[in-house]
Each structure stands twice: as structure tokens, then as C-alpha cells.
Amino acid sequence: MKSQSRSTLVRSLALHAVLIPLAIIWLFPLWMMLVFATMPDYGIFSPQIELLPSTHFLENLSNLQADTDFIRALMISVSVAIVYTILSVLLTSMAGWALARYQFVGKSLVIAIILGTITLPYFVVVIPQFIMVAREFKMANTWIALIVPPLFNSLGVLFMRQAFSMMPAELFDAARVEGVKEWQIFLRIALPLARPTMAALAIILFLASWNNYLWPLLINSRPGMLTAPVALGTLIGLTKVSWGGIMAGAVMLTAPILVIFILLQRHFIAGIAAGAIK
């Protein structure tokens, strides 16, 4: 008995001896983001090793605002992410519901196309999307251009279809016998029961929209219509720019999403795991 608890102790020590350094390394860039964001530029470029945060965060933010209209960019990013998430959850839920719960001509074709194309690189579609939105629809630098094209994402369809098809069929039959309309069944029974899945999906979609870089970079290049990542990205690589400001912006991009992550960790992890394992 004694030797057993001893070996458990040794194993526990070994476990933490590996994990603690690894965790420190993994947290280090995030920590440094905070350190840089609170430091004046001369601190960032000082020859000393600076590992502790300072107090210049607001100053850095106002430097950033002087370099680019970051507040507006943040506002655009927030609005786009919210509207996109709501629309995408709604559209993909409806589609997932149709594919999970009805028999109709073309159903297996639709499923096959979605499954067959889901791993295609985004680069395959980005050029025609750009030509279509910017040149044919003449919608570059608009809200619609930011929100609508990315709605094609079919992850939610598979996600929601899975959730709906796991619900017992008798539930919906019971409602049908009672004269409840199909759209009412969807809204009043199916959706409320799929709430956990919708939450996981919403978080993933929000994150994707919030961090989206390539599409907003291409389609909204006019100052005043930039999203926050694009606004920040254009500063990186410029010479006369406040690095403290850029890092303050990075913190502004990261902190809210980290808070959401901490609060909703369970949904988040469930979403990623389920999205992957299917």
C-alpha cells in the first residue's frame, strides 16, 4: 500500500514537472502581449529584459487610435460578428433541420455535395467570390460584403443536422397530430431542444468571424470600413508606427474573446470536439 502511494507521488511529480514548464511556455506569448501593450515604445525596444506589465495601456490605445480609426474598426468587427453569427446559426439550423427530418427529392445530393466539398481549401472560392462581390455586385466596402459571403460555411448544417436527427421522432409526430405547423415545430420544439448545440456553434462562428482576416482584407480596404484585425494588420510592417499601440490593439482583439472562452469553456470545447469528431 505504502509503495503504491509512493509511486503515485512520483508519477504526480513527473506529470507536473512536464506540464508546468510547457504551460509557462504556452502562456508566455499571451503574457508578453499584455506586457507589450502596457509598455511605452521605448520600453519595448529597450535592451533590458522586461517581463512585467507597465501602466501605459491607455496611452498606447490612443497612439493606436492616432494611427488608424481602431474604435470604429472594433465596432464594425463586433457588429459583423454578431449579425453573422445570428444569421448563420439561423440559416444552417433551418437547413440542418430540413436535412435531418424530411424526405425529399434531392436530399442525398445536397448532403453529398456538402460533405464532398467541405475540405476544399477556401482559396478555391476566394477569387470568384471577390470578382463577384467587388466587380459584379459592386459591393466592396459594404456591410453586406463582410457578412453575407462567409455565410456559405456548411459546418453548422452538419452540426445542426446531427443534433436534430438525434431527437426522438415521436416528439415531432406528437406535435403534427396536434395540428402544429412545421415551422412552429421547428421554432417551438426543435430549436429550444437544440440549444446546447446552437450555443457551441454560435461560439465557433462568432470566433471565426471575429478573427477573419483574408476576406475582410480583400473586400473592405477603404479606411472607415476596415475590421479590427485588418486595421491592425495594415499597421504591422509599417515603419513609423507605435508598437505599443499595435499590442494594445491585439489585447483589445484578444481579451474579450478570452473572457468568453473562460466563461463558456464547456460549450467551446464541446463545439470544437464535436465539430471534429462529427
Added chain:
Amino acid sequence: MAELSLKNVVKRFGSYEIIRNASLDVADGEFVVFVGPSGCGKSTLLRMIAGLEHITDGEIHIGDTLVNDVEPADRGIAMVFQSYALYPHMTVEQNLAFGLRMTGNPKADTDRRVQRVADILQIKELMQRRPKQLSGGQRQRVAIGRAIVREPRVFLFDEPLSNLDAELRVQMRVEISRLHKELGTTMIYVTHDQTEAMTLADKIVVLRGGNIEQIGAPLDLYDNPANQFVAGFVGSPKMNFMSAEVTATDSDNVTLTLLNQGNVRLSLPLKNPPPAIGDAVTLGVRPEHFAKAGEGVADLTIAVDVAEHLGNTSYIYANVAGGEQLIIEREESRNEIKTDTLTVAIKSSHALLFDKTGNRLR
């Protein structure tokens, strides 16, 4: 209130014929039970009546309307499902009222109906709970309540009691029976439990492999099964079947040799055209239709395998050659059945005879 009739109803899933040519008439206020082994199409038939399943061919009438293309909600039916199918995110009260609310029924009327159901089923104190917070029996009661609220012309039940434990099952069975008397509405009830069928039904429909094997009152089916399948399916313990061969026939009688009973011979009156000599037939005798030795047409001496004493009666199990098993019910006192062998007689009045394909000969 309504009568209901099926005329040559057929259901196919792709090339599989799940229901073959089912015809049935249900009188107003009748309690009809569909019974049959698993997968025989009971649920499918019920769901076609409900309108949840499209019918491939034939006609379904409820009252005097042809309802083939009528939506479930407009057929005047209500359905209770095996899994209860209560909406998990709604309270009992919301569950009961949901359908009426969604279809725009006036609020006052909805409330009145919900109240009435709560009274009938004594679930007043459960109204604000969710399905998760209810016991199996309570859930079942709410599910039935949700059907009653609709004030339907026909109730449809799909194995409503199969998820309950034995004791609750008996209790709910009695309650459904009482409900039928109170409401007087036509009810169609699916089960694979023949005790439920026997106790509840005015009329039983026995199904097998998508065919209606027999329709009749419970005791009719018991006394007068149309074929070997029905004979074996109705009654518990099951009817005994003994392989036999026809050894002689004349105009009124047939003489058999029981192949697995040491070639005992017996002769039975038979009005139907007799089978040919040498035909394989099956003799059917219910456990309670054995008499004391010497009191019937033939005596069987059997080796007792197990004797179950239930107090009021005893069941004797005997393994016989050819893998047959006999079950014999004896009402005499348990002390009399201590012996290892037992001699019983077959009473000719209750002995049934089936041909090779299971058709009834007598």
C-alpha cells in the same frame, strides 16, 4: 365520436410490403386492439390511420370522410406514443395546452379543457413540473391527458404501457379501461402484450407479417382462433402444439397418431373435408383443457420436468421428444402432483387441429 374503416390498405417502403391489404371496420365507441409480434406492422398501421404515414394504396375513412389526403391534425384523432413524446422543455400545463395554443384555439376554452383533463387524470399538483421531474406513470398520464385535451373522435395508442414496470402497467391498464367507459370514444390501441389485448379490447386485430390474421372479440379469438398462429399467440401460457400424422379418416372422424407421444392414437370428430391419410397435422390443446386420465379421447403419459405451484393452480412443464414442450394446468391440490410421471387425457371438445400450413381444420 366516429366509426372508422380501412379498405384494402397497403403500405410499401420501396419494394417492401409492410402492410398487405388490410381491411377493418371499427364501430363508434369501440375499443380495438392491434396485437402481433414485433415488426409485424402494428405501428405502421396506426400511423397510417393517424396520417403520419402515407398510404400506398386503399382507403381510410373516419366518420364519413375519406381521409387519405387529410393532414393528421384534421382527422379528429389524438395519439399517445410509446415514448410519451412529452415536450421536455415545457411544463405539464404547457404540454397539455401546446397544440391548442399553436392552432389558435380561444384561450378560455383551452384553459377549461386543460383543467378538465387535470381533473380527470388527477394531475393537478403536477401542472408546473417538467417531464423530467415526473415518474414513468405520471408521464404516461400526462401523455394521455394531452390526447384527451384535443377532444378527438378517435384515440390512437401505440404501446403506451410498454415502458412501465409490471405493477404500474396493470394499474394504468385499468385506468385506460375506465377512461374508455367515461369518454365513450373510439380507441385503437397497439400492443404486443396479449394480456393487455385480452383485457382491454372489445375487438382484437391480430397481425402477422403485415397481414391481418384474424379480427374478433377476445374470447372469440381464444376459443375459436382462425389458424395456428392466432391460437398460439392468444392465451397465456401458450396453447400446446403436438405433431401428428393422419392415419385414418371417415366421413365424420379423423384418426391421428401423435408422433412425439409414443404414437398414441386418437380420433376426433371432423366436419370439414378430411385431410389425406399420411398428412402431417398439428394438434392444439390449451393447458387447461387436459382432463384426468381416462376422461378424454386419449391418455398421455408424460415425464414431469418442472412443476410450478401458483397456489390456486399449478403448471406442469414436460419436455417431450422432438423438442416439443407441453404445459398442463392442474387445479387439484399441489400434493397430488408429486410424481415424476403424470397421465392426462385430451378432451376432444377443446382439441384443435391444424394442417401443415397452420390453417385450422377443426
Added chain:
Amino acid sequence: MQLRNRAAYGFLAPYLMIFATFWIWPIISSFLMSFQNTRVNPWVFSLGANWGRLFNDPAFYNALKNTMIILIVQVPVMITLATVMAVLLNSPLLKARGLFRFAFFAPVVVGEVAYAAVFRLMFNLDFGIINKLLNSVGIPSISWFAEAPAAMALLIIAVTWRWAGYNAIIILAGLQSIPGDVYEAATLDRVSKARQFIYITLPLLKPIILFCVILSIIGSMQLFTEPMLITNRGGPGGGTETLGLFLYRQGFTSLNFGYASAIAYTMAALAIVISLLNLWVGRDQK
């Protein structure tokens, strides 16, 4: 019945319209474009303009080579790390589990631009904290951005940091789906923990790890933001230019849509080959 199923089209239609417009049609369209010379007006069919050029373009081979190097080094390193993380996080002996989970999973939510900025600063030649730390233990500064091998290493480090936790989440979910009684039975049979890991855990995890490998390969193949922002548009001198960046340059800097489409379809072909390979390997297992 039939009527009820017709409702499905209503539910499906809005999404399907967007899906067709912004996904299916572009897939077809870029395929067609890859066979057209898009630098003349109107566009004309031409095999040589894009596909012919692609296979003779040293810049393409450079980008392909860089992408492959990143793939071959980064994916195994990251998946190994992710497996280690997942297995350790799953240990019942672990204290402060939430903290460790946060450490490894947090990078998953950090935006590419934000972390690109941090890595640029951290790895700066003169002021970067990494070189300062290296110097403090006697290692000379590495010029991360001026030398191609160092720049490649930097990209690999950055991508591994960002995505290891993502894979660890998936592998951890797989670990947790292994029923505990398998281990209990093994323990009763006196199978050591180490052997349990090799003979029970790893074989059961194999399909999930394989899945992560495929996902990571397809992801790394499309690497774009990191070489764009961290190594300053594929610098030094194209030393970290990936296929994604090459495509971006051709498509959106030179506005040569046909050529960029051909590059995109090369990537797609690679992705398809890898997916098929996955199927084939998976088949082999069973």
C-alpha cells in the same frame, strides 16, 4: 405527408441560395478560370497561360517547397505535442486542471493578426525577448527574420503554438470516450500503466490522431496570415512564401485571377490526395 415534406424546401432554400452562390458556383468558376487567360479582355481559353506557366514557374516551386517543409516538420511536432498535452491533461493526478487547460487551449481563440504581432515583437533581432533570453544563457542572437531557415523555424513555432491546443482538445475528447473499464480490466491483469498506454490508449486513439493529422495538413497547406504578417510577406526574399501567399500575390496583387485559380486548384488537388490517403490508411486499419 407529401405536403409536409415539401416544407423541407422552405427550410433549405435560404441557406442553399447562399451556399450555391458563394461556394458551389465559385468552385466551378475558379476551375473554369484556371483554363483562361484572364489578363486579356475578354478572357480566352488557354492551357498555357496558367497551367503551362505554373509548372515552369520557379516561384511556384519555391512556394510549394516551403509549404511542404512546413508541413513535414510542423505537423508531426504539433501532433506529438498535442497528444502529450491531451494525455497529461487527462491524468487523474493532475492538480489545477482548469489552469492547464486554459494555458493550452487559449491560443485557439487568439486571432491570427494579434498573435502575429506578438511573435514579431518577441522574435525581433535586437529587442526581441527571445533573443534577449537566448543571450542571457550564452546563445548568440538569431536573426529570425533575415535568414530563411530561421524564419521558417519561426513560422513553425508560431503555428504550433496556436494550433497544438486545438488538436489536444480533439484528442482529449477521444481519450475521454475510451471506457474506463478497459483500463480497470488491464490493471486487474497487472498490465503496467506504460504498457496500457502503448497497447490500449494509442491503438484506440489512432483514428482520432489520424484525423488530426489530416486536418492539420489541410490547414497548414493553406498557411497565409502567418507568413504575410509575421515574416513580412514571405520574407526574407520569398524564403517563407507559402502557396497561400503566392496565390494571394498572384490573385490580388498582380490581379491574375486565372493563374491564382490554377494555384488554388493545385492546393485542392493536394487536399483531395491527402484526404484519399487518409481514407486508404483508415481502411487499412480495419
